[in-house]
Every structure is written in structure tokens, then in C-alpha cells.
Amino acid sequence: MLPMMMKAVEISGPGAADVLKLVERPVPVAGHGQILIRTAWAGVNRPDVLQRAGHYAPPAGPRTCPVWSARAMSLRSGRA
Numbered sequence: 001m002l003p004m005m006m007k008a009v010e011i012s013g014p015g016a017a018d019v020l021k022l023v024e025r026p027v028p029v030a031g032h033g034q035i036l037i038r039t040a041w042a043g044v045n046r047p048d049v050l051q052r053a054g055h056y057a058p059p060a061g062p063r064t065c066p067v068w069s070a071r072a073m074s075l076r077s078g079r080a
Contacts, residue, residue, distance in 0.1 A: 002027055002036075002075065003027060004026060004027060005024050005025065005026060005027065006024070006025055006026075006027045007022060007023070007024055007025075008022075008023055008024075008025050009021065009022055009023075009042075010023050011051065011052050014052065014053060014054025015052070015053070015054075017052075019052060020052065029078075030077055030078035031078045032078050033078060034077070034078045035075075035077045035078070036075045036077070037070075037072035037073065037075060038072055038073050038075050039070045039071070039072045040070075040071045040072060040073070041070065041071050042070040042071075043070070
């Protein structure tokens with residue numbers, strides 16, 4: 001059984017590390033051609049630091065969470 005809420009890190013705007021905010025969000029639903037993962041750990045790499053500083057455009061799409069390198073396991077998949 002999946003929980004209804006999850007914790008996520010948001011970038012609230014360009015700046016130092018204090019713009020990273022721990023928030024609670026509803027667990028998303030896997031859409032067409034997507035998978036839902038449970039993250040075991042995540043790391044910050046150079047593009048993430050540059051994105052937070054406002055020097056690197058985030059990936060296309062409605063995202064407020066950085067796309068970190070992560071170790072995860074698949075939980076559910078959307079219809080392909």
C-alpha cells in the first residue's frame with residue numbers, strides 16, 4: 001500500500017542552499033509511459049547546483065523539484 005503523502009525538496013528560487021525547502025506533497029500517479037519510484041537516497045550533482053543558483057535551466061515540464069541522481073526501486077507503472 002502506497003502512502004498518500006511524500007517528502008520532497010523544492011527549489012523556492014535562485015540562491016544559496018537556504019532556497020532548498022523540505023515539503024510534503026501528494027504521492028504522484030504514474031502516467032502513460034511513466035513509472036513511480038521510491039527513492040532510497042539522492043545526491044546533488046553540478047547541474048543541480050547550477051540550477052539552484054539560477055545559472056542552468058531546469059528540464060522542461062512542470063517541476064519544482066531538482067532532478068537529482070538517485071537510487072530507487074520501481075513501485076508502479078503507467079500504461080504503456
